[in-house]
Amino acid sequence: GAVVSQHPSRVICKSGTSVKIECRSLDFQATTMFWYRQFPKQSLMLMATSNEGSKATYEQGVEKDKFLINHASLTLSTLTVTSAHPEDSSFYICSAREATGTKGTDTQYFGPGTRLTVL
């Protein structure tokens, strides 16, 4: 089946630095990728929807200048957490949509997640 990878799996950084997380679809082309954030023992919160070659669409309350998303190719999307602070510590999960023609029935494949810890 389709595989989505994320890199790195874990990252620890100092407050004020920026961190980039990569999301790749390994054996399919993903015109749309999604970035989620998950706090401990909570559900996934959609942060933004990223379409290849265009600007990402951010959910209400998500700071686009803090969470920079780039979807430069059909297999790669990146999330950069700029000037990270301890409250940004979380589990970030990306998802890629494998287009099958009908939006509603398309399957989303999820990456393994990236654990970000900001000291």
Added chain:
Amino acid sequence: AQSVTQLGSHVSVSEGALVLLRCNYSSSVPPYLFWYVQYPNQGLQLLLKYTTGATLVKGINGFEAEFKKSETSFHLTKPSAHMSDAAEYFCAVKTGGFKTIFGAGTRLFVKA
């Protein structure tokens, strides 16, 4: 707007017992419904999905779910729990667009 409610943040069953995880949804249009499983520090894995057609959907690892429009439910079941089923389970809904809305999750504990 669509929403998902998972009844019970924790469910505990004995090994070999029936697993029942409840999910109710709210949607103004016919929904597409999903169940995902998440193991610790991992991403989500699709268990099964309902789009159209047969309302009883079979998924991986022996799980199945039934779409009941009259009850706006999509409960997940497995006849016999295995220790390896212990994980977090998320019900999700999508209504034709790209966005998937997740429930709060139910953690399944399996006792030996």
